Amino acid sequence: KQTNKQKTIWKQSFRSRRLSTVDLEEDIDPVRSRPKEIPHNEKLLSLKYESLDYDNSENQLFLEEERRMSHMGFRCLEISRWVICGLIGVFTGLIACFIDIVVEKLAGVKYSVVKKNIEMFTEVGGLSISLLLWVVLNSAFVMVGAIIVTCFEPIAAGSGIPQIKCYLNGVKVPRVVRLKTLVVKVCGVICSVAGGLAVGKEGPMIHSGAVVAAGVSQGRSTSLKKDFKIFEYFRRDTEKRDFVSAGAAAGVSAAFGAPVGGVLFSLEEGASFWNQMLTWRIFFASMISTFTLNLVLSVYHNKTTELSSPGLINFGTFDLECVQYSLYEIPLFICMGAIGGLLGALFNLLNYWLTIFRIRYVHRPCLQVMEAMMVAAVTASVSFAMIYLSNDCKPLKMDNSEEYPLQLFCADGEYNAMATTFFNTPERSVRSLFHNPRGTYNLLTLGFFTLTYFFLACWTYGLMVSAGVFIPSLLIGAAWGRLFGVLLPNKTFIKPIWADPGKYALMGAAAQLGGIVRMTLSLTVILVEATGNVTYGFPIMLVLMTAKIVGDYFIEGLYDIHIKLQSVPFLHWEAPATSHWLTAREVMSSPVTCFNQLEKVGTIMDFLSNTATNHNGFPVIVQATFGMTCLFLLCGLILRSQLIVLLKHKVFVERAHSRLHQRKLQLKDFRDAYPRFPPIQSIHVSQDERECMMDLSEFMNPTPYTVPQETSLPRVFKLFRALGLRHLVVVDDVNKVVGLVTRKDLARYHMGKHGLEELHLAQM
Amino acid sequence: KQTNKQKTIWKQSFRSRRLSTVDLEEDIDPVRSRPKEIPHNEKLLSLKYESLDYDNSENQLFLEEERRMSHMGFRCLEISRWVICGLIGVFTGLIACFIDIVVEKLAGVKYSVVKKNIEMFTEVGGLSISLLLWVVLNSAFVMVGAIIVTCFEPIAAGSGIPQIKCYLNGVKVPRVVRLKTLVVKVCGVICSVAGGLAVGKEGPMIHSGAVVAAGVSQGRSTSLKKDFKIFEYFRRDTEKRDFVSAGAAAGVSAAFGAPVGGVLFSLEEGASFWNQMLTWRIFFASMISTFTLNLVLSVYHNKTTELSSPGLINFGTFDLECVQYSLYEIPLFICMGAIGGLLGALFNLLNYWLTIFRIRYVHRPCLQVMEAMMVAAVTASVSFAMIYLSNDCKPLKMDNSEEYPLQLFCADGEYNAMATTFFNTPERSVRSLFHNPRGTYNLLTLGFFTLTYFFLACWTYGLMVSAGVFIPSLLIGAAWGRLFGVLLPNKTFIKPIWADPGKYALMGAAAQLGGIVRMTLSLTVILVEATGNVTYGFPIMLVLMTAKIVGDYFIEGLYDIHIKLQSVPFLHWEAPATSHWLTAREVMSSPVTCFNQLEKVGTIMDFLSNTATNHNGFPVIVQATFGMTCLFLLCGLILRSQLIVLLKHKVFVERAHSRLHQRKLQLKDFRDAYPRFPPIQSIHVSQDERECMMDLSEFMNPTPYTVPQETSLPRVFKLFRALGLRHLVVVDDVNKVVGLVTRKDLARYHMGKHGLEELHLAQM
Structure with a gap:
């Protein structure tokens, strides 16, 4: 148990350490912040997590668009959402069918070949050749699977469920919802199941469903360079996350024939956003997915009217x-x-x-x-x-459900029972x-x-x-x-x-x-x-x-x-129980880089290029004079990605008059850049332009959520988790910015054996 | 479609109207605010809704207690929560059993008597006497049911589901979770089902479960004047709401044998608070409830080992x-x-x-x-x-499932088919x-x-x-x-x-x-x-x-x-789609009654007694000087109920030195008063004491959530809904209080046929 005195020492050490590492929200050398016992490797080092943003992308342009939108407009959006969920269900179901059919075919061929071989050699006694054949076949399948995964898309390894959990939690593992990942995942899982590994094809379905959802909902594929010019409204983190959760649910549903279970999976992993209509849509996607699978597999197996294969795995009917x-x-x-x-x-x-x-x-x-x-x-x-x-021999029945009964050394009319569990999918x-x-x-x-x-x-x-x-x-x-x-x-x-x-x-x-x-x-x-x-x-x-x-x-x-091993800044449901004595003051990053409402392009360029201040969100401040006192008050928050789009389109005040002839910067420009915003290094600004000014007020989020410094960690945590924030501005009594709380600042605390401990997290 | 110009006119009218009705958060004459087509009656008028508070009860004392609490303390709380959920399940299950058995008995007696009577008179031809008997029996049952409901507890009428929906949404209908309500509900439902009305006993189970939960979790019964001195930590709205949702789930579970359905019902109605552990506890309560029912009914029907009655209604086994x-x-x-x-x-x-x-x-x-x-x-x-x-006669089978087959005018060995549906529960x-x-x-x-x-x-x-x-x-x-x-x-x-x-x-x-x-x-x-x-x-x-x-x-x-007919300020999942052009400035109540951190007792008494300013939450402000300018800045929020407890215990600054001898005001005092805080009229303060000062800083919530004036309605709504707020302080650029948003301010907007409309709501 920690006494109050210990807590005070902790607090001081926290504060001093936070002040010294200051505001390195991103790109800290990850080796330094990794727990000592886990050494780094190149693959892990190359990963840089992105935090999703469910709130601050609501900038002025977006708000104006929503204000202009009519009742019918919102209704159309709602219908689009249903259509997308239906499509997600159909595609996820089809992918599940594809995996199922191909695996069955390949495994069928493999087991038939090996079975024939074993039967041939059981009599004459050269079973080591059969073993060799089996080993070679399995290794070959697995080699193909492993090569495509390691060479093309390492993120496709494993079941993908941890990655989807992270995504729904608000952390985007890079490349996790790309088309390439999906292709590698599907081929990989076919190879590894056909290769006889002790694995299932169900987990990867959840990942596949999520990728399908992320792709369909955006109405374009960046990999294929194809933009259908539809669903542009959904090109932001909040909407995409909702669809991804529908996709994950559809994946569970197709894997286990469990539509309700799928919905609950999505909600259990990312439920800070539950909403009745959304849940209903997720359920719809799940239902469509299992129905598609059921229909296609029934047609494939010539049992059209029965609809008896709701999922990839079927526990069979219990009497x-x-x-x-x-x-x-x-x-x-x-x-x-x-x-x-x-x-x-x-x-x-x-x-x-x-x-x-x-x-x-x-x-x-x-x-x-x-x-x-x-x-x-x-x-x-x-x-x-x-x-x-x-030597567990059982009599072979006529209506035997074993597809590949191995006789081996059993008497005629009998089969080896051990083989039914090992020599089978x-x-x-x-x-x-x-x-x-x-x-x-x-x-x-x-x-x-x-x-x-x-x-x-x-x-x-x-x-x-x-x-x-x-x-x-x-x-x-x-x-x-x-x-x-x-x-x-x-x-x-x-x-x-x-x-x-x-x-x-x-x-x-x-x-x-x-x-x-x-x-x-x-x-x-x-x-x-x-x-x-x-x-x-x-x-x-x-x-x-x-x-x-x-x-x-x-x-x-x-x-x-x-x-945890990948040091993801994962936010759990609640702040650690004993963290009530920590306040926003202790956990926040401070001091923070702020921009003026009217800021020089050069300053912005410098800050964005400076890797030491690699923030993703910047409070925007405005000067106010009270008598003799001059205060800098918070008036908004702008994101790195938004600044980059502004710089790219050179939206400078000095060009405002010439911009009358030009096209005005629209929300569409932000959406087209989403989600792969160019890095700051790709932006070129001339020396003249560096002296220009940028008016951020039109593009910032004018009403960011704020908390006072004395707010306790659980309260900050609750706000962060409930609203899906990426940045939370900490202000003092007079609304002056004193710090910024990011996901990493909150995720670092966890309950250890001896009370509250600090985790080392990867860069964001 | 509303053009921008129309919107501007709307906005102005909103603002002027809001400013004139100012800050009447509560106790507005409800007749005035009720839609014209719905006339008032005394029953409805006597209802005054309370808004539950999931956030601002976290005052300084509470925060300090949580800071002092050790890891083990939190673990004990967690275990208590599980125990309570188990108890909720057991009691809810038992109540369901009781209802089921009594209804079966009563209905059995009634139908047997009537059947005998009908059989007797079918031959001799005096069926009108049978009719009369049936009518009298039914009316008698229903009369008893209606009398206890109307005389003792009118809130127990109906299924109770709307009231529980409101509770989970954050509006407390008065007396809805009291023991008396439960007793009346249970007796009432037995009478009305036995009385042959076209009703079911399943809906009331949800209400019953909720009452059980509210009772068990508080470790005392105010009606019975019995305090077990346990579970004192749970005497606040947030915790109570969580248990009530478990109770509602247990009720659904007992009614339909649907534990998962019960959990989903609770979540669908109040899911701004989803949390994995909570869900698991709710599920536990549901499971225990259906299991208790199953066990008791199985034992009752002498089928101990079968466990075949999971719910009150059983759809039977589909082949x-x-x-x-x-x-x-x-x-x-x-x-x-x-x-x-x-x-x-x-x-x-x-x-x-x-x-x-x-x-x-x-x-x-x-x-x-x-x-x-x-x-x-x-x-x-x-x-x-x-x-x-x-004259739909069917042959009577030997294994007939009909309990009361009526022969009436059918041939021997046949029964009337219409009677199987009407003459039965x-x-x-x-x-x-x-x-x-x-x-x-x-x-x-x-x-x-x-x-x-x-x-x-x-x-x-x-x-x-x-x-x-x-x-x-x-x-x-x-x-x-x-x-x-x-x-x-x-x-x-x-x-x-x-x-x-x-x-x-x-x-x-x-x-x-x-x-x-x-x-x-x-x-x-x-x-x-x-x-x-x-x-x-x-x-x-x-x-x-x-x-x-x-x-x-x-x-x-x-x-x-x-x-809606009861004008409850019910918050839906999202703000109306077309309300983006409204901001906090338009919807808030303004000006607001604020208290200084150090406030005169007389002032507080006057404000609390004044029915015209019948707020429930008061921002606490502190003076700050910047050069020549003097600003009043927000530093906290205090609730009416907290002020009343303070006044009752006379926690005045002048008495601080004498208080050294006295017991210091503790969190326990607030908890003992919860949830039935005395009205201000019961507090007596002498003229001398009116001149004393009260230091609110120790008891207020020091970090209330705030929003700037320009925040759009959907953003305010999201914050309110996600965190379960009762009051949200609206501040200007320098953190000065300009208004207060309450539940009613948000619930009044809804989508009508012609765009956004304002609802008239009951007082809160």
Whole structure:
């Protein structure tokens, strides 16, 4: 516990340090501000996060446009928003279909070839050749996937969920919503799933949906140099963020057939902006997305009238008699939740160490590709070994759901049970674990499978391939859950309702996934929707809640770990509980570069070019005289991007008369430049022009939000989070600017083991 | 379209009017500010709304307490919150059980008696006596219900959903969350359902849950004069609101067995405060509530291990073969949505006229009781007539689900089909309409039933009895939906999948309910959860969306109509689209009563007692001198309630030295007074004490949020809505107070047919 005296010392040290590092809002040498234990690598260093701005882009021109707009104009905008959401849903659904069909085809070809090969060599005894074939096939797929990711778009690695979480939180990871990223992501995920890695194709769908949304809503593609001249109104951060959240929801919806879960995911990650109409639109996008997927896949599989594939992963139908649970099972479910929390924490801890190791030693592209290939080879070998060593033979039924039953050393008419889990796409394995009748797997099979898949999945997450962690988590959990279920009736009193190990497999899957990703409401709903039955709602909630509480005791969720490792200035829901004694005065950057309402071009150029004062927002001040006293009062806020557009178009006061002939600077000019504003180095201003003046009053945000210096950190935090601010001006009693609070100033505080701690964050 | 010139005229008229009515934030004569077409009645006049305060109660004492609090302290608070949410769930579930069991018992007795009587008189031909018996029984129940509501707690009338919407929005309808209200509500709803009115017991559950939450979270009952001295930290609006939203969610959850739907309902109505942990807690309360209900009812019905009654209403299990829908049915569903929207709009319009009629002519308690009894008598008579005139006889099956099959004039072994819908609790009738096999009802039965029940339900809603509109809406919709389904196959090409009219009954129910209440995401989820099957998610969403779009074209949702008729200053999600040209200067109240930091007690007493300046928040100013100029700068904001506590405890500067011996005024004193602060009239100050000074700086909120005068209305609105403010201080360039924006100033603008219009609101 910190005493008040300690707090005072802290406060002083904060203040002095803040004053010395002054106003380096951006481009600080990131090495200096990175925690010591995490070494830098070139990839991470090259990332520079941008903070999104939901408020201050509302400059004068924008306000005037809105004032002029009629009732009909707003109605048209509203209709456009619905159309865009529909399009987002359709495109996201189509991408999901594409991934699904291609993966099924490729995996089908691969498994058929290997199966034939194994069958050929089982008799004659040269199975090492089969192993080699399998290893080579897997490595080849993964190599292609890893190469496109590392060479073309490293940001497309992983599931993309941490990046989308950051985007919805207000931090833009560079290039995260570009078309190129989408293409690389889609190809990458196909390769890695087809390559037999312990990964899923569901996580990347969320990222894909977000990219689709960011693209469609802007009515143009900068990469393709194509501007459709539509939806220009939506070219600003606030609107784009809303659409991206719809896209993420559509992605979840397509991945799991869970439209409500998708909406909740978006809201859980970025809900400072909830609004009934927006939610309804997000839901619409989700519904359209799952419907499109359903329709296309049904047509593809010639079951047009059935509409039975709402998502990429399908948990299958649980029979009505086996979905029932009895009161006595509830403690068992809670127990499973605790196991899931523990295993999840272990998974996250191992992955955390692995990621630090990777940041330190594995940062060259060739090394990364080689690591990915190695994992693929090991995965194939381990699977093969497990299948080879297993002697769990089951009779082959006529209506068998296994697509590739391997006979191997089993008697005729039998197949190897271990192969049904390893020699298959993970989605099918999950379904088998949920639905295959009691006795399909023996205990050893399940135990070994859990153990090996746990370490394989842990090793795989974080490789430079596009892949998600949802399905591997579900698979691990389903395996030990089924084990749990199979073990139960022998040791305790038996009831017919307990007879279904599939139910325990489902609970185990929920527990494991909850223990790893630590999502709450949205995950409950996603799992309920994927199960297709609300009866399990209560036990799934219990399991997830227990898993989260137990897991949180040890370590954070997997996505949060990765966000923290990348030093993203992520704002949580609330300020740390014990930060009430900090005020705006301590956390703000000070002194701040301010501009006069009428400012010399040269001064502006100098400030913008000076990398030491690399701010993104500048308070605009005006002089006021009270008797003998002369005060500089805040009258607005202008953004770096806006200044650059002004400089580019040379909107100088001296040119005002000649501008009468010219076109007046319009909102369109700002929108055309959005979101890739040119750097200040590309602006050239002659020596004469440096002496000109610029009138900022027309282009600044005339009413920025302000707080007094004494405002406590939680209040500042609340304002920042609720309104989605990028800059918050701190003023004194007479409205004089004394500092500027940015996202980074707030995100640096977090609760550590010993009270409040300061984080080191990447540059913004 | 309004031209700019018109806007300027508007602006000027606004400003002059605002300046003349000056700062009457409260207690304006409500007759003057009520729209002309709606006459006043005493009941409405006696209501005075309070605005909840989520921000400015954070005064200095509170901030200091939070600063002193340790990490462990915050953890304890968090655990308390979970415990409270659990308790809320348990109590809400128990109340639902109580209502359910008592209603079933009473209705069972009533229907048995009437059935016996009818059977007795069918042969001998004196059915008018049976009718009379039925009428008398119904009227008696309803009379009791209406008398307790009108005499003891008129606010307990209706479903309570509009009131809870207002509470979550930030407006407190007086006495809405008191224990007395809960008792009256529960008894009232039992009487009105048992009395056979066209009402449901589900809506009132939401209100009941909210009251439970408000009670449990405060750790005391003012009505019972019992203070448990626990949960004192939660005695402020922000915390209480969070718990009330959990209570409302628990209520929905218990009513429909829809925990996720409950959470979404709470969020849809008051989501400016979404926060992951809070949501998770709300979800926990919901889950506990439905689980408690399930457990208790299962034990009650001797089916302990089944847990098959998650909610008060149960849509029953839809068979897997009949839940499928085909692509061709989607246009039909959309069509049904449109019908639902139209019928819903008609329902709302009729009810709107009826409510105006009631406000004008039916405002004496005896008239209200008589009207309720009349409706009960008419309901019974109409039902009887319909049953009597119907000759739709169906064979009685052995496993018949009808509890009270009436033979009447049917042959032996047959029963009257009309009676299954009229002679039953509405919940059972809904279930029959969903699940009875094709051919149970003939077309005429369904048609007549829809028609009569539509008007009966419309007449019933708004009576002075506790009752909800969900079940009647579902019933009307299910009836015409089934009619729709039955009519279909004869006219179009037949497919086996179309054979189930129960599916169309469900869609009709969704359409009708959506058309009346116009909820969006939450209603979709509630219906999906009540159905127990996610397959219907997409069609239900389509139906609800269509119903909302069609209905909104004509008239608002039923709850919104009632909120508007009561002139509640309700803040919608966003400012009206075309209000960008209004600024804080035009909407604010000005001039404002300000206090000095060191203020004379007499001045404060005078201002607080003066009914003409009946503010609730007062900016505190301090004098600053700049050269020759003397400025009064804003330094804080203090609430009326805080001043009253200060005056009550006589916290005067002159007494400071004697106060050293006394106990210092603590946060506890404010908390003990919350939420029923004494009126100013109860404070007595001697003439000597009037000359004393009070130092407000210790008790005010030192950092109130402010905006400059030029801030546009949508920006002010956003700030207000996002942070849940009660007062927003408007300042000029040098931080001088120029006005105060309150909830009422913002709620008065709305989009009418001809652009922006001003509403007349009740006093606050």
